[in-house]
Amino acid sequence: EREDGGEGVCVCQSSFWKLYRRKLLAYIELLIQAIYGNGYLVGSSNETDSAWDYFIQSLKRQHVISSEAQYVGAEQYPVSVKRSRPLVIILDDNFYYQSMRYEVYQMARQNSLGFCQLFLECPLQLCLQRNHQRLCPVNDETIALMSTKLELPDPEKNGWEKNSIILKGEENISEEDIQKVLALLDAALENPVQPIKENTEQKEADRAICAASVLHQADQAFRRSVSQAMKTMKVKKLTTWKIKLLAEDLNKLKTMFLEDLRHGTLRGNPMKIYGDVDAIVAEASCGFDQEKEVILKNFLEKQT
Numbered sequence: 001e002r003e004d005g006g007e008g009v010c011v012c013q014s015s016f017w018k019l020y021r022r023k024l025l026a027y028i029e030l031l032i033q034a035i036y037g038n039g040y041l042v043g044s045s046n047e048t049d050s051a052w053d054y055f056i057q058s059l060k061r062q063h064v065i066s067s068e069a070q071y072v073g074a075e076q077y078p079v080s081v082k083r084s085r086p087l088v089i090i091l092d093d094n095f096y097y098q099s100m101r102y103e104v105y106q107m108a109r110q111n112s113l114g115f116c117q118l119f120l121e122c123p124l125q126l127c128l129q130r131n132h133q134r135l136c137p138v139n140d141e142t143i144a145l146m147s148t149k150l151e152l153p154d155p156e157k158n159g160w161e162k163n164s165i166i167l168k169g170e171e172n173i174s175e176e177d178i179q180k181v182l183a184l185l186d187a188a189l190e191n192p193v194q195p196i197k198e199n200t201e202q203k204e205a206d207r208a209i210c211a212a213s214v215l216h217q218a219d220q221a222f223r224r225s226v227s228q229a230m231k232t233m234k235v236k237k238l239t240t241w242k243i244k245l246l247a248e249d250l251n252k253l254k255t256m257f258l259e260d261l262r263h264g265t266l267r268g269n270p271m272k273i274y275g276d277v278d279a280i281v282a283e284a285s286c287g288f289d290q291e292k293e294v295i296l297k298n299f300l301e302k303q304t
Contacts, residue, residue: 018279018282018283019266019269019271019283019286019287020051021093021100021103022103022271022272023049023051023052023269023270024051024055024091025103025104025107026269026270026271026272027051027052027055028089028107029107029111030042031059031064031079031089032107032111032113033111034079035079035081035087036111039078039079040070040076040077040078040079041059041065041076041077041079042075042076043056043069043075043076043077049268049269051269056077059077063080064079064080064081064087065077065078065079065080066078066079066080086189088185088189091104094146094150096146096149096150096151097149097151098151098153098154098158098161101117101153101161102158102160105160105193108192108193109193109194109195109196110195112192112193112194112195113192113193114163114185114187114188114189114190114191114192114193115160115163115188115193116163116164116184116185116187116188117153117161117163117164117165118164118165118167118181118184119152119153119164119165119166119167120166120167120168120169121152121166121167121168121169122168122169122170123170124143124144124147126169126170127143127147128140128143128144131143152166153166160193163184163187163188163191164184165180165181165184167180167181210277211262213277214261214277214280214281214284215258215261215262217277217281218257218258218261218280218281218284218285219254219258221281221284221285221288222254222257222258222285222288223254225285225288225289225292226247226250226251226254226292229246229250229292229296230243230246230247230250232296233246233296233299233300236300238299242299242302245299246295246296246299249295250292250295253288253291253292253295254288257284257287257288257291261284266283266284266287267287267291271283
């Protein structure tokens with residue numbers, strides 16, 4: 001048990017949502033590449049990836065991809081939409097930090113796509129009132145905390161947020177509001193974000209440095225986690241040979257996670273290992289600790 005109020009659980013939960021959001025962005029990028037590429041959306045390598053399954057089912061319902069998969073070495077779906085037709089991808093999320101939204105903007109810029117933001121502003125008390133009417137309400141404290149973190153679009157400060165509008169969420173959506181949204185979409189479609197001309201060699205060098213930093217810090221974090229686990233299990237008075245077996249299993253787990261990171265994946269899911277090093281290491285550590293706890297639990301059950 002933790003004596004710090006379970007802070008580690010909160011960090012892990014936060015990392016889970018970061019990972020989930022990044023996975024979704026990676027899937028959307030695969031869809032974009034399929035539309036502008038060979039016309040096939042290739043399936044996730046992780047057969048137990050529920051996020052991928054949900055993504056695929058959503059695309060099928062909207063007739064973006066064929067309902068039947070083809071198998072040519074890997075699961076792939078023919079894309080139904082044509083490049084000549086407008087395709088609007090709506091990401092319905094809190095996106096309370098500008099940095100979260102900027103990740104989406106970067107993806108739009110890399111693929112020469114339109115980008116816009118629709119922010120629904122609503123008073124806290126009305127949010128709480130509506131929340132109480134939901135079948136599965138969120139804790140009031142969570143909503144109150146979220147309201148303090150929300151960063152509204154700021155086109156004057158951030159040029160990339162110029163295609164943004166704010167609507168009042170406490171009122172019924174009017175015809176005028178609908179026209180504003182349609183005009184916003186038209187502006188985004190007609191003015192796709194242009195990629196930045198970059199020094200490719202320097203960019204690759206920077207990525208390599210960042211990736212090396214991620215691997216180094218992740219390795220250190222995994223080692224600390226393994227060391228702490230071994231100390232804990234010694235207190236549990238495991239036999240010497242079980243301690244040895246446990247050490248071998250945990251080191252194998254560490255090697256597997258580091259190898260995944262080297263290939264830009266995390267437990268079978270795509271993961272960019274450049275950018276926010278601390279966030280990437282935190283996500284990797286969270287996943288490592290989850291797998292580690294399973295191993296420890298198995299050893300303790302065998303002990304009893």
